[in-house]
Each structure stands twice: as structure tokens, then as C-alpha cells.
Amino acid sequence: MENKKYVSGGEFMVNDPEAKNIFIPEDFDEEQLMIAETCRDFINTEVMPNLDKIDAQQEGIAKELLNKSGELGLLGISIPEEYGGFGQSFVTSMLASEVMGTGYSFAVTYSCHTGIGSMPILYFGNDQQKEKYLPALASGELIGAYCLTEPGAGSDANSGKTKATLSEDGKYYLLNGQKMWITNAGFADLFIVFAKIDNDRVLSAFIVERTFPGIKFNPEEKKMGIKGSSTRQIFFEDCKVPVENLLWGRGKxxxxxxxxxxxxxxxxxxxxxxxxxxxxxxxxxxxxxxxxxxxxxxxxxxxxxxxxxxxxxxxxxxxxxxxxxxxxxxxxxxxxxxxxxxxxxxxxxxxxxxxxxxxxxxxxxxxxxxxxxxxxxxxxxxxxxxxxxxxxxxxxxxxxxxxxxxxxxxxxxxxxxxxxxxxxxxxLYERGEEVISTLKNISGCCSSR
Ligand SMILES: Cc1cc2nc3c(=O)[nH]c(=O)nc-3n(C[C@H](O)[C@H](O)[C@H](O)COP(=O)(O)OP(=O)(O)OC[C@H]3O[C@@H](n4cnc5c(N)ncnc54)[C@H](O)[C@@H]3O)c2cc1C
Missing domain, CATH: 1.20.140.10 (Butyryl-CoA Dehydrogenase, subunit A, domain 3)
Structure with a gap:
């Protein structure tokens, strides 16, 4: 039988792990605590004194803060060393997320860039895409955003209407469509954009640079909270995306x-x-x-x-x-x-x-x-x-x-x-049956009355 060295997803429903195998915050080592301390110092010195300016979206402030956090290495915690990051474990990145989570709106800006804005390239990019983009995402030279939602496609994300068609010379995809509620859209340099190629039923993903022709942005949304987090609609009108910027493969x-x-x-x-x-x-x-x-x-x-x-x-x-x-x-x-x-x-x-x-x-x-x-x-x-x-x-x-x-x-x-x-x-169901039969054996329980 396979000697499994991990707990399966959902297994907590039926099996109790031994206490010694459960990670608790007291288990963090010195290096992890140092990373947390760096995050805390950054939040206390750079973010907290500037909360009003951040929420007013003072020109350039979000990008400036991201760049400063990049200088401290905080944008590359999950990016491997070969691409300019620190290649830390997931649990370490979670500790950083916790501390950065104290930064109000900036927490959203930071999480969007380091998470949904950068990780698609790390996890699904080919070597050329990783070499081209990851070092700049780790340093803050490039800021990332993630464009899935559309006016008609929110929870039903695969129903998006943004289209990609191959140009006649086969060198570009032409993107046409609209994305909505895009975090970091006001200043991001790189967008992971989901669109359907021709009449595909499933989405493909593209790496789109802000400088590609055919992208337009609406003004900032007026929101209830996280006012310092940039949120805009984006329009793609025959936006030319080189074929090599297709991420992972068609339909994936x-x-x-x-x-x-x-x-x-x-x-x-x-x-x-x-x-x-x-x-x-x-x-x-x-x-x-x-x-x-x-x-x-x-x-x-x-x-x-x-x-x-x-x-x-x-x-x-x-x-x-x-x-x-x-x-x-x-x-x-x-x-x-x-x-x-x-x-x-x-x-x-x-x-x-x-x-x-x-x-x-x-x-x-x-x-x-x-x-x-x-x-x-x-x-x-x-x-x-x-x-x-x-x-x-x-x-x-x-x-x-x-x-x-x-x-x-x-x-x-x-x-x-x-x-x-x-x-x-x-x-799961076998354990459920056991519970039911145990209950049935308790006198007076589960009677048909
Ligand atoms: C500030 C902000 C930032 C965002 N940032 C990004 C971003 O960076 N990138 C991005 O792609 N998107 C982003 N989003 C979009 C966000 O992910 C969507 O708003 C969210 O997924 C919900 O989609 P919707 O707004 O279209 O709501 P809808 O899908 O229209 O849902 C409306 C209501 O119906 C409910 N509902 C829908 N389907 C079902 C169902 N099957 N069963 C029961 N209830 C259901 C929903 O739970 C909700 O209560 C952002 C949104 C906001 C507000």
C-alpha cells in the first residue's frame, strides 16, 4: 500500500490527524518570523502613516509602495530564486499574507499582484514566459492583474464573451471584449486575460502587456470600501497579443x-x-x-x-x-x-x-x-x-x-x-452509514414515527 506522506484534501471529514502532525503558528522558524517582521515593519512605516493618501488613490502611491515592498523582497516570496524571488514554502507565504492583510486597501493591491497577478505565469507559463516576466514581477518593475470577470460573467466565469481570433499572418491573437472589476487595473503593467479562441466553449488565458495596442480603461469604480485599491473596467478592441503569450495552451x-x-x-x-x-x-x-x-x-x-x-x-x-x-x-x-x-x-x-x-x-x-x-x-x-x-x-x-x-x-x-x-x-459515505447505524442502535433514536 502507498505510504502516503500527506493528508488528502477533504480527509479531515473522516480521519483525525495526530496532533504532532498539525502545523500551528508556534512552529514557525526564525527565518519565517524574520520575513513576517519585515512585512510588519513595512506595513507600520510605509502603509499605516499613508492610509488616507492610499484611500484617496493619490497619484502613483500604490505603485510606489509596491516598488518599495519589491526592494525588500516582499513581492518575490513565492517566486523561485532562479527568477529573482525567494522560493519560500506556501506556509511562509501565508504568514506574509497574514501580516500584509493588516494593510487595509493596500493588502488587496499587494495580494492581487503577488497572487492572482503573478502566479499564473509561475504555475502555467513556459520557460520563455517565466524568464521574460517573473523577475520583473518579483522586483515590482512590472505589476500584475487578473482579468476573468465580465459584465455578464461573474460567478459563471466560463460564460465570458471576450474573444480571441488568430490574425491572418498567424502572429497575433486579436482580443475583443470587456472585463469588469479588475483590481490593480489603474496601474498594472501585465494582465492575465481570459478569452475564448474562435468558437471554443472553454476559456484560454493570455499574458497581455499594458502597452499592447487596443486596450482602454474606464475611470476608477467608486466603492464602499478598499477605496485605495484600484478597480476598473477594461476594454479590448482588436488588442494585438503575440501568439507566444498564450498561457499553457488553448482551452486550458x-x-x-x-x-x-x-x-x-x-x-x-x-x-x-x-x-x-x-x-x-x-x-x-x-x-x-x-x-x-x-x-x-x-x-x-x-x-x-x-x-x-x-x-x-x-x-x-x-x-x-x-x-x-x-x-x-x-x-x-x-x-x-x-x-x-x-x-x-x-x-x-x-x-x-x-x-x-x-x-x-x-x-x-x-x-x-x-x-x-x-x-x-x-x-x-x-x-x-x-x-x-x-x-x-x-x-x-x-x-x-x-x-x-x-x-x-x-x-x-x-x-x-x-x-x-x-x-x-x-x-465519506461509509463513515456516514456508520453514524446512521450507530444512531439507529440508540434506543428511541431515529424511529419511524
Ligand atoms: C472590488 C472588487 C474587486 C474585484 N477584483 C477582481 C479581479 O481582480 N479580477 C476579476 O476577474 N474579478 C474581480 N472581481 C469580480 C468578482 O470576482 C465578482 O464580483 C464575483 O465573482 C461575483 O460575480 P458578480 O459580481 O457578477 O455576481 P453574480 O455572479 O451576478 O452573483 C450575484 C449573486 O448571485 C449569487 N449566485 C450566483 N450564482 C449562484 C448559484 N449558482 N447559486 C447560488 N447563488 C448564486 C452570488 O453568490 C451573488 O450573491 C472583483 C470584484 C470586486 C467587487
Whole structure:
């Protein structure tokens, strides 16, 4: 029998791993903690003092911050050393995501670039594409964005109408169509664009440079929160994309899109832990500072209950995120040798689709609860834009919408588990039968009345 060195995706439903095999934040080593410290210093010195300028989208500020984080190596954490990055493990990149997640709008700018904007080229690019683009993405010389959503194609992402047709001389694809809600669109240099070639039923993916002819941008969207994150519509009108910029192969775009979304969902789980810890800290500080009825409001039972709930949800999200992230690393390590590292990473994201969807749903809903109670603990001051909890409250809401809405992620969780159970990846239904028969044996339970 195969001596499996990793926990299968979804297996948590039926098997209890040994405690020693579960990764917890206390297991981070010195190098990982140093990377986290670099992220924290960057957020505290470059992002926090500039939050208002970032949210006002002051000309050039987002790109300047990305460039500075690139100088510190923070854009290349997941990019291999041969392409100018640090080639760190997935769990390390998650620790960076957590700390960068405290950066309000900038967290979205950063995650978009380092995740959905850059990783498609690392995971699915050929050698020439990687050599051409990855070093510049790792340094911040080029900034990435990801263009899947269209006005008529959101949750149903494969229904997009953007078309790619081969030019008569066979040297270019001509892209025509419209993309919507594109993060970093205001200043990105490189776009991963999904389109259907001719009358294909499935998407293909293309690497599109901002300077290619035939791209137009709408003005910035006016949003409820993450106001400092650039979001625009993009129009492609006979946009000339060299054939060598087709990513991975014709008709493989939907698989790219799905796997990048699985990755993005786990990363979002990391981001929300950072934002949650910050909101808890703000809530505790305020509760220990504000007095009513002659005492600190933190002494009131109802306020204590809110703080406790905030901490419980943060701890739960943190535990689940790092446990699943280590599962990803162990899966990758177990498969390198038979396949390349990048292929193993892609397989890992497919493997842990259930965990990714759960982390996204739980993390985003936990954060919404935490920031909401954060506002409540601040009373009227929580409603004032002078207080950071107000920004945190507005910025949190997007997490339930992008990277697949929480409704879609709930469907992914159940559909994927069902498929794994049916394929007998692990004895999901057999275990269910056992539970039912145990219940039936309990006297008086499950009677037909
Ligand atoms: C600020 C922001 C940044 C974004 N950044 C990017 C980006 O960088 N790149 C990119 O490609 N996209 C991006 N998006 C798009 C985002 O991923 C989509 O908005 C999201 O996938 C939902 O699509 P939609 O808005 O079309 O909603 P719809 O798909 O129209 O959904 C509307 C409602 O119906 C529900 N629904 C849909 N289908 C089902 C179903 N089968 N069962 C039950 N309920 C269902 C949804 O959950 C939702 O509640 C961004 C969006 C925003 C707001």
C-alpha cells in the first residue's frame, strides 16, 4: 500500500490527524518570523502613516509602495530564486499574507499582484514566459492583474464573451471584449486575460502587456470600501497579443482560473487573520480606555462577550488556515520528483479545493463579525471615519464577494466533497452509514414515527 506522506484534501471529514502532525503558528522558524517582521515593519512605516493618501488613490502611491515592498523582497516570496524571488514554502507565504492583510486597501493591491497577478505565469507559463516576466514581477518593475470577470460573467466565469481570433499572418491573437472589476487595473503593467479562441466553449488565458495596442480603461469604480485599491473596467478592441503569450495552451484557461482561485481563497484566509487580529487589538484598546458609568467598558459582561467572540473566531480561522497551508506544502513535497514543483503546486490547489473554499467562507464571515463588533464596542466613535475600525468595517465586506462569492464557495465545498466521497478518495459515505447505524442502535433514536 502507498505510504502516503500527506493528508488528502477533504480527509479531515473522516480521519483525525495526530496532533504532532498539525502545523500551528508556534512552529514557525526564525527565518519565517524574520520575513513576517519585515512585512510588519513595512506595513507600520510605509502603509499605516499613508492610509488616507492610499484611500484617496493619490497619484502613483500604490505603485510606489509596491516598488518599495519589491526592494525588500516582499513581492518575490513565492517566486523561485532562479527568477529573482525567494522560493519560500506556501506556509511562509501565508504568514506574509497574514501580516500584509493588516494593510487595509493596500493588502488587496499587494495580494492581487503577488497572487492572482503573478502566479499564473509561475504555475502555467513556459520557460520563455517565466524568464521574460517573473523577475520583473518579483522586483515590482512590472505589476500584475487578473482579468476573468465580465459584465455578464461573474460567478459563471466560463460564460465570458471576450474573444480571441488568430490574425491572418498567424502572429497575433486579436482580443475583443470587456472585463469588469479588475483590481490593480489603474496601474498594472501585465494582465492575465481570459478569452475564448474562435468558437471554443472553454476559456484560454493570455499574458497581455499594458502597452499592447487596443486596450482602454474606464475611470476608477467608486466603492464602499478598499477605496485605495484600484478597480476598473477594461476594454479590448482588436488588442494585438503575440501568439507566444498564450498561457499553457488553448482551452486550458478555465483550469488556470479555477486553480488560481483555489490559491487566492486560501491566501484570502491569511489576509483576514491579519485584519482580524488588528480589529481585536483596536477593540481591546478602546474597551480598556473608554469609561462609562464610572468604569472601563471592558468590565461590562456584554463587552467581554464581544471581545471573547472576536478572539474565538480569530483563533479558529488562524488554526484552520495554517493547518491547511501545511497540508499544501506536504502534498507538494510528496509529489516533487515525479512531477515538477510548479505542477505539484497546481495539483495541491486542486487537492485542497474544499479547504480553500471553507477558509474563504469562514475567514470572510469571521472578519465581518469581528469588525462589526469592533464598531459596536467603539459606540458612536466606531461610526466616525476618524477611527480605524470604521475603515476596517468597510474594507472587510468585499471578502465575501471576490475570489468567488461565499454562496459559490459553499457550493464548491459540498460538490467537491460529494465527488471525493463518490470516487472513494476516502470513506465519506461509509463513515456516514456508520453514524446512521450507530444512531439507529440508540434506543428511541431515529424511529419511524
Ligand atoms: C472590488 C472588487 C474587486 C474585484 N477584483 C477582481 C479581479 O481582480 N479580477 C476579476 O476577474 N474579478 C474581480 N472581481 C469580480 C468578482 O470576482 C465578482 O464580483 C464575483 O465573482 C461575483 O460575480 P458578480 O459580481 O457578477 O455576481 P453574480 O455572479 O451576478 O452573483 C450575484 C449573486 O448571485 C449569487 N449566485 C450566483 N450564482 C449562484 C448559484 N449558482 N447559486 C447560488 N447563488 C448564486 C452570488 O453568490 C451573488 O450573491 C472583483 C470584484 C470586486 C467587487
Amino acid at each position: 484557461g478555465f483550469r488556470i482560473a479555477l486553480n488560481i482561485l483555489h490559491m487566492g481563497r486560501i491566501k484570502l484566509g491569511g489576509n483576514v487573520i491579519g485584519a482580524a487580529k488588528l480589529a481585536v487589538e483596536q477593540s481591546v484598546n478602546y474597551a480598556n480606555d473608554r469609561k462609562q458609568f464610572g468604569q472601563f467598558i471592558s468590565s461590562f459582561g456584554l463587552i467581554k462577550q464581544k471581545l471573547a467572540q472576536q478572539v474565538i473566531k480569530t483563533f479558529t480561522a488562524e488554526s484552520a488556515v495554517y493547518r491547511a497551508s501545511r497540508n499544501v506544502d506536504e502534498f507538494i513535497e510528496a509529489h516533487i520528483g515525479t512531477i515538477t514543483r510548479e505542477e505539484a503546486i497546481v495539483k495541491a490547489f486542486e487537492e485542497y479545493a474544499v479547504e480553500a473554499a471553507i477558509l474563504k467562507v469562514y475567514g470572510s464571515e469571521a472578519l465581518d463579525y469581528i469588525v462589526d463588533e469592533g464598531v459596536q464596542i467603539h459606540g458612536g466613535m466606531g461610526y466616525s471615519s476618524e477611527m480605524p475600525v470604521e475603515r476596517g468595517y468597510r474594507d472587510s465586506r468585499i471578502n465575501r464577494i471576490f475570489e468567488g462569492t461565499n454562496e459559490i464557495n459553499r457550493l464548491v465545498t459540498i460538490d467537491t466533497l460529494h465527488k471525493k466521497g463518490t470516487k472513494k478518495d476516502f470513506p
